Amino acid sequence: MSDDAVSPEEVRHVADLARVDLDDDEVDRFTEQFADILEYFETLDEVPEVDREADLTNVMRPDEERPSLEREAALENAPATEDGYFKGPNVS
Amino acid sequence: MSDDIFITEERIEGAEDGPLAGKTVAVKDNISTDGVRTTCGSRMLEDYVPPYDATVVSRLKDAGATIVGKANMDEFGMGTTTETSYFGETDNPAAPGHVPGGSSGGSAAAVAAGEADLALGSDTGGSVRCPAAFCGVVGIKPTYGLVSRYGLIAYGNSLEQIGPFGETVEDAAQLLDVIAGSDDRDATTRSEGDDANYADAATGDVDGLSIGVPTELLEGADEGVVETFWEALDELEERGATYHEVSLPSVEHAVEAYYVIAMSEASSNLARFDGVRYGHSGGYDGNWNETFARAREEGFGDEVKRRVLLGTYALSAGYHDKYYKKAQDARAWVKQDFDEALSEADVLASPTMPVPPFELGESLDDPLQLYLADANTVPVNLADLPAISVPAGETDGLPVGLQLVGPAFGEERLIRAASALA
Numbered sequence: 339m340s341d342d343a344v345s346p347e348e349v350r351h352v353a354d355l356a357r358v359d360l361d362d363d364e365v366d367r368f369t370e371q372f373a374d375i376l377e378y379f380e381t382l383d384e385v386p387e388v389d390r391e392a393d394l395t396n397v398m399r400p401d402e403e404r405p406s407l408e409r410e411a412a413l414e415n416a417p418a419t420e421d422g423y424f425k426g427p428n429v430s
Numbered sequence: 431m432s433d434d435i436f437i438t439e440e441r442i443e444g445a446e447d448g449p450l451a452g453k454t455v456a457v458k459d460n461i462s463t464d465g466v467r468t469t470c471g472s473r474m475l476e477d478y479v480p481p482y483d484a485t486v487v488s489r490l491k492d493a494g495a496t497i498v499g500k501a502n503m504d505e506f507g508m509g510t511t512t513e514t515s516y517f518g519e520t521d522n523p524a525a526p527g528h529v530p531g532g533s534s535g536g537s538a539a540a541v542a543a544g545e546a547d548l549a550l551g552s553d554t555g556g557s558v559r560c561p562a563a564f565c566g567v568v569g570i571k572p573t574y575g576l577v578s579r580y581g582l583i584a585y586g587n588s589l590e591q592i593g594p595f596g597e598t599v600e601d602a603a604q605l606l607d608v609i610a611g612s613d614d615r616d617a618t619t620r621s622e623g624d625d626a627n628y629a630d631a632a633t634g635d636v637d638g639l640s641i642g643v644p645t646e647l648l649e650g651a652d653e654g655v656v657e658t659f660w661e662a663l664d665e666l667e668e669r670g671a672t673y674h675e676v677s678l679p680s681v682e683h684a685v686e687a688y689y690v691i692a693m694s695e696a697s698s699n700l701a702r703f704d705g706v707r708y709g710h711s712g713g714y715d716g717n718w719n720e721t722f723a724r725a726r727e728e729g730f731g732d733e734v735k736r737r738v739l740l741g742t743y744a745l746s747a748g749y750h751d752k753y754y755k756k757a758q759d760a761r762a763w764v765k766q767d768f769d770e771a772l773s774e775a776d777v778l779a780s781p782t783m784p785v786p787p788f789e790l791g792e793s794l795d796d797p798l799q800l801y802l803a804d805a806n807t808v809p810v811n812l813a814d815l816p817a818i819s820v821p822a823g824e825t826d827g828l829p830v831g832l833q834l835v836g837p838a839f840g841e842e843r844l845i846r847a848a849s850a851l852a
Contacts, residue, residue: 343708349739355740357704357719358735359727368736374798375740379686382756390762398616411481415708426706427714427721 343374434520435539436499438467448494450608456540456549458727459500460507462581463487470583471503471515474709474729484581486550486592488607495607498546499590501536505731507554507585509533510800511793514733520789524566525828528787531564533557538565541595545811548605549595554586555688556807557639558593558820563782567820568602568852569595573838574814575620578613589811599820599849600632602791614759622839631842632849637670639847642775643677647806654825659781662822662832662851669850676771681809687760688808689801690744690753697741740778761812768813772837777847780806782831806833816841
């Protein structure tokens with residue numbers, strides 16, 4: 339798939355979009371594997387356009403107040419909390 | 431023995447009475463259990479303890495079942511061998527030295543080893559049926575919408591269903607009776623399972639049953655597997671069923687369509703794991719993009735990273751139409767093909783897996799080859815249909831599964847037919 343082959347830069351770019359750090363070994367390994375896998379995905383080009391008859395209905399419920407998870411329970415798994423809130427890293 | 435089947439061994443007692451009183455159940459570790467660690471087989475959730483029960487877990491407890499542990503699985507359900515688990519591999523009790531299949535490998539192994547009477551798994555592209563086939567037990571992938579996914583930690587929402595394992599079809603059907611039915615906490619559930627009685631359908635009566643055999647699902651399959659498959663069909667024929675060949679041309683594209691859709695959904699679903707509200711923390715050095723990327727580098731294993739990255743790629747600008755849109759076309763095509771084939775047959779039959787169980791460690795290096803092993807199971811998820819894997823026999827001492835596929839909400843028909851074999 340010469341022209342479309344994945345480059346290490348593309349793997350790094352996608353990893354950046356997905357917020358996953360990769361070390362150099364991982365970049366090399368994924369570059370090679372992605373080329374194989376994406377070449378296989380290319381065969382989707384042979385699929386004809388198909389009418390999709392989705393059998394879907396909206397599922398609605400009354401917008402009523404009801405109990406939800408207690409704040410304490412919701413915070414139980416957080417690595418860090420402050421004053422009843424999740425503590426996140428700096429935004430910038 | 432049990433150490434490699436469960437990630438967490440802890441008993442959760444259910445109600446005193448109920449249809450499952452006295453029964454023990456293993457629960458896949460991506461199904462939330464209130465107060466009991468639920469890891470998804472990942473370092474990311476190594477210490478995660480859900481503050482609520484999944485709907486299926488509440489229903490197990492109400493039915494009197496005793497949960498005996500949280501079963502090992504491929505990380506976030508991504509795998510066909512249970513070897514991508516952060517907590518190590520699980521041996522196959524029915525074929526020692528071989529993988530139990532995946533991703534619900536611990537669940538199937540628990541039933542095969544007698545560690546639990548029944549088990550729950552989840553099936554996104556074959557993750558109940560594959561381990562059922564490899565461990566020589568019964569596994570059911572219900573119709574999309576039959577079983578609530580509330581509390582199932584999501585991987586591919588449009589594809590996955592929670593499904594039961596048992597030693598016999600009747601056992602698995604009895605568990606399906608308990609978990610099936612509508613749930614106002616999962617808007618994709620339907621009411622078809624509300625009053626069903628699946629266990630009573632396990633009569634083994636196949637007299638007059640018309641079985642379609644999709645030729646595409648036999649091509650390229652292992653010789654011994656195909657031989658065992660035909661022997662099982664002969665047995666059904668002796669009991670009054672008939673079979674004819676059918677063609678499903680679209681399934682030639684099912685694996686690539688499945689992986690594009692599943693990876694795309696995974697990349698979106700797993701975006702929630704940033705180490706702030708739960709899960710492995712990336713610390714507090716640098717800005718949030720840096721710490722999130724660190725949490726995910728450390729928390730996710732290879733296969734999860736691979737799928738999140740490929741899904742991100744398939745959805746990114748310039749590639750969406752080429753991959754995701756074409757995959758949705760293929761999905762609609764697969765549905766049409768199955769509808770057509772099922773208008774001329776009561777059920778469709780194939781080997782569940784085209785190969786016998788791999789040896790432990792054999793298949794880890796080549797992800798694409800492993801994806802191709804899902805050829806017979808993924809079309810069913812694309813078509814939203816129900817399917818069952820039932821033991822068909824053995825080839826060289828290794829278990830072979832027979833898969834039956836039915837029309838939407840045709841679980842009773844599948845259970846009736848499959849119960850002729852186990």
